[in-house]
Amino acid sequence: MQIKDIIALDDKYYMGVFGKRFPICFVDGKGSSLIDSQGKVYTDFLGGIAVNCLGYSDPGLIQTLQDQVAHVMHTSNYFYVETQALAAEKLCKATGFDKVFFSNSGAEALEGAIKLARKYFHNKGQEKYEIITMKNSFHGRTLATLSATGQAHYQEPYHPLVPTFVHVPFNDLQAVKAAVTDKTCAILMEPIQGEGGVIPAQAEFIQGVRQLCNEKGILMIADEVQCGMGRTGCMLASQKYGVKPDIVTLAKALGGGVPIGAFLATEEVAAAFAPGDHGSTFGGNHLATAAANYVLGQLMETDMLKKIAALGAYFKEKLQELVDKFPNIALQARGDGLMLGLQITPQVPVKDIVVALQQKGYIIGTAGGNTLRFVPPYVISKADIDGLIAALEKIFQML
Numbered sequence: 001m002q003i004k005d006i007i008a009l010d011d012k013y014y015m016g017v018f019g020k021r022f023p024i025c026f027v028d029g030k031g032s033s034l035i036d037s038q039g040k041v042y043t044d045f046l047g048g049i050a051v052n053c054l055g056y057s058d059p060g061l062i063q064t065l066q067d068q069v070a071h072v073m074h075t076s077n078y079f080y081v082e083t084q085a086l087a088a089e090k091l092c093k094a095t096g097f098d099k100v101f102f103s104n105s106g107a108e109a110l111e112g113a114i115k116l117a118r119k120y121f122h123n124k125g126q127e128k129y130e131i132i133t134m135k136n137s138f139h140g141r142t143l144a145t146l147s148a149t150g151q152a153h154y155q156e157p158y159h160p161l162v163p164t165f166v167h168v169p170f171n172d173l174q175a176v177k178a179a180v181t182d183k184t185c186a187i188l189m190e191p192i193q194g195e196g197g198v199i200p201a202q203a204e205f206i207q208g209v210r211q212l213c214n215e216k217g218i219l220m221i222a223d224e225v226q227c228g229m230g231r232t233g234c235m236l237a238s239q240k241y242g243v244k245p246d247i248v249t250l251a252k253a254l255g256g257g258v259p260i261g262a263f264l265a266t267e268e269v270a271a272a273f274a275p276g277d278h279g280s281t282f283g284g285n286h287l288a289t290a291a292a293n294y295v296l297g298q299l300m301e302t303d304m305l306k307k308i309a310a311l312g313a314y315f316k317e318k319l320q321e322l323v324d325k326f327p328n329i330a331l332q333a334r335g336d337g338l339m340l341g342l343q344i345t346p347q348v349p350v351k352d353i354v355v356a357l358q359q360k361g362y363i364i365g366t367a368g369g370n371t372l373r374f375v376p377p378y379v380i381s382k383a384d385i386d387g388l389i390a391a392l393e394k395i396f397q398m399l
């Protein structure tokens, strides 16, 4: 199909929530490259928003999925699922958690985490249901996760929201402490805020939140839907901070492009769920967990995490050089591993830079606070990074 015909169908039949999209339709990919319907090749620094961690056409993932599709994709959770059990074991071993539940998306993983935190205190006979979350956070689009999200523009049309979420400024431990009441059941935070602008937690803050939770008997929930699954060079970003939450959510990169989310908990917290307390028709099915099992194997059994850390450090250095060279345009380089942001002066809309990069054959994303967001596949190369930086430099020179 021609791109103009696809756009016409989309305009006519698809709900308008994505507005005018970029007029590009990808039809193929290999490694860190994407190919559009006109045959143009791009280097991908978006990875389908931190999802396609193994890049495109990974031969092992293709083989795994083809094998699974040829047998059963889905049989329901009335029955045991081998790939689900195997992926659960790998994920627990990789993260140090005891129990996992597989969902279909990030928001659903958060929904499960919120329910688990509430059930934990319900079992203790304690009336604790408030959850403290951070301003500028993003936790998803369902009504509860939208209510947890600390950005008014996502919430504005949907009031009344789910009550019991209390928002405090990110990286402000005093504010968190002041917000704790005898009804607080959990503190929820992204170790690195993604949609909000690639803003890492300060170590003292996240460690302080853990300590506060210990002192007050509150659960700590880390939303690692974006920053987890090796993105920072550690399986979990919280591991990098030396912090172990009580519950962690994952999704985006977990299936290498196949939709799957998860929430993990310690034995003690997970035990709060009894049969019937939670469930999902699709969650953890053969197809999605075969993908997760393969992705986890790649992260755990190869030197991929080390590569992410090394490439990320190199990439960030190069972004910092852009800040030094163009201080009036590039204000700050932020992030960790292959989750990096470059904050741009408010005078230059980031979308203009994104489009200019597309013309030069690079796909990148944006995030809050006029920030360019780089969440590439883990198979990106140093040469890819050099190419992107050179393209950015050319664009900045023209501004």
Ligand SMILES: *Cc1c(COP(=O)(O)O)cnc(C)c1O
Pocket: 104, 105, 106, 107, 108, 110, 138, 139, 140, 141, 190, 194, 195, 223, 224, 225, 226, 227, 251, 252
């Ligand atoms: C993307 C994201 C979500 C929501 O995930 P969906 O799969 O879109 O529901 C939740 N939390 C964080 C931190 C995210 O980046």
